Amino acid sequence: MQIVKKILEGDIKTAARFIRDIDDKMPNVSNVLKKLYPHTGHAYIIGITGFPGVGKSTLVDQLIQVIREQGKSVGVISIDPTSPFSGGAILGDRIRMQRNALDDDVFIRSLATRGYFGGLTASTKGVVDVMDAMGKDFILVETVGVGQDEVDVMNVAHSTLIVLIPGMGDNIQAIKAGILEVGDIFVINKADQKGVERTVRDIQIMIEIDQSLKRGEDKDGWVPKIMRTQAIAGVGTKELFDQIIVHRDFLFGEGIDYYKKRKYLRDRLELLDMIESKILGDMINRLEKSGELDEALGKMYDDNIDPYTLCDDIIERLLHKDI
Amino acid sequence: MSKRKIRILVAKPGLDGHDRGARIIARAFRDAGFEVVYTGLHQTPEEIVAAALQEDVDMIGMSSLAGAHLYLFQRTLDLLKEKGVEDIILTGGGIFPEEDIEKLIDMGTKAIFMPGTPLDEIIKWVRDNIEPRKGL
Numbered sequence A: 001m002q003i004v005k006k007i008l009e010g011d012i013k014t015a016a017r018f019i020r021d022i023d024d025k026m027p028n029v030s031n032v033l034k035k036l037y038p039h040t041g042h043a044y045i046i047g048i049t050g051f052p053g054v055g056k057s058t059l060v061d062q063l064i065q066v067i068r069e070q071g072k073s074v075g076v077i078s079i080d081p082t083s084p085f086s087g088g089a090i091l092g093d094r095i096r097m098q099r100n101a102l103d104d105d106v107f108i109r110s111l112a113t114r115g116y117f118g119g120l121t122a123s124t125k126g127v128v129d130v131m132d133a134m135g136k137d138f139i140l141v142e143t144v145g146v147g148q149d150e151v152d153v154m155n156v157a158h159s160t161l162i163v164l165i166p167g168m169g170d171n172i173q174a175i176k177a178g179i180l181e182v183g184d185i186f187v188i189n190k191a192d193q194k195g196v197e198r199t200v201r202d203i204q205i206m207i208e209i210d211q212s213l214k215r216g217e218d219k220d221g222w223v224p225k226i227m228r229t230q231a232i233a234g235v236g237t238k239e240l241f242d243q244i245i246v247h248r249d250f251l252f253g254e255g256i257d258y259y260k261k262r263k264y265l266r267d268r269l270e271l272l273d274m275i276e277s278k279i280l281g282d283m284i285n286r287l288e289k290s291g292e293l294d295e296a297l298g299k300m301y302d303d304n305i306d307p308y309t310l311c312d313d314i315i316e317r318l319l320h321k322d323i
Numbered sequence B: 001m002s003k004r005k006i007r008i009l010v011a012k013p014g015l016d017g018h019d020r021g022a023r024i025i026a027r028a029f030r031d032a033g034f035e036v037v038y039t040g041l042h043q044t045p046e047e048i049v050a051a052a053l054q055e056d057v058d059m060i061g062m063s064s065l066a067g068a069h070l071y072l073f074q075r076t077l078d079l080l081k082e083k084g085v086e087d088i089i090l091t092g093g094g095i096f097p098e099e100d101i102e103k104l105i106d107m108g109t110k111a112i113f114m115p116g117t118p119l120d121e122i123i124k125w126v127r128d129n130i131e132p133r134k135g136l
């Protein structure tokens, strides 16, 4: 297939247009992804998440510099929210990543959530696979600026960075929601501002509590690290990247059992997710086309049949391909 | 299968320092249901075309006040061709001397919107003239 060949050669135009097809759920997509999959697994994937405005994009820009200085190639996926009112989106993360605009070894793609929850897009996994198959050494995934429990990126990334700013350590919401538990590295960005050490201490205590509650083999896992950065000035970003590499070496070295276990759980979740969205997409499509939904509502209004019965009936017939 | 979305790059080339106009149009496009990639100030044609290529947009809306517009538009069109993406449509908005508008259109710019053009009119133009690309 020509598309596959071109993507494997690293052709930007083909990759960019195929990514659009993934995003738009075009019918041919899974056939191409199947053929790309054997060529994936090379890239190291770094997730960057955190509340809006903490400096994720600025940090991504700095990480791009460090990666390029080492002669490695990089793909970036930047996600911004879709407006629930219009379905449109302003994708503005690129503004902070202009320095490498002309570097062919830096491929940046902005995506809109399109109603998908979890901080990513429905297409993210596929887009990661495309960039991986293109031969990118590192892939950086900047999630939409999240606040509550949108941490799907941990299922895609090898290393998950949680970006915070001074004064945020005591953010009880984040702690309650368990966001902080998915971080491999905590980045206290804007370290030029007041309150850094207080935030570091808060996170440190949280990590300690987390560790002390671990049992059995979980104790051999990774202990999250805390890094301080001033992304805007490039301060601490080289050290941050070095720490990511320490994490990578841990995952593929002494932590390999922990990594394999974690990977198994994530792959399982991903497969389930894929099946779920495919079944759902297919069934809803059939349902919408069939006109059964309006018919059911008719029965509800005219014959006084309750929606629970109607729902069971529709599912039954969907399963038997009667719809 | 979901409906294809129109993707537009809003760019602000040249040296003049503010991007109020570009931000307004980006916002209006979002509210019209388009996905808008916004790349900020001081973009060169090279940077604009590289972004358009990676982002797979259907259209570039270039906002320009500076005097170098003839060069900027011609260079952008040349680069689109060079990269094999001349199917990406170029439009412009801003203050242009009357006699240059024809030149811009002749070189391949699809539309020029002068200051004061109602946003609704621009959006209608996009809906009527830009079709999201067919799948690969």
Ligand SMILES: Nc1nc2c(ncn2[C@@H]2O[C@H](COP(=O)(O)OP(=O)(O)OP(=O)(O)O)[C@@H](O)[C@H]2O)c(=O)[nH]1
Residues within 6 Å of the ligand: A051, A052, A053, A054, A055, A056, A057, A058, A059, A093, A096, A144, A145, A189, A190, A191, A192, A193, A229, A230, A231, A232, A233
């Ligand atoms: N003082 C200070 N400001 C910073 C630092 N890093 C980033 N900023 C500023 O913080 C603001 C937000 O930065 P972004 O990189 O856009 O933040 P973001 O997390 O990507 O934002 P969203 O994508 O909107 O969620 C910008 O004005 C940056 O210049 C830093 O180290 N110190």
Ligand SMILES: [Mg+2]
Residues within 6 Å of the ligand: A056, A057, A058, A093, A142
């Ligand atoms: Mg950002």
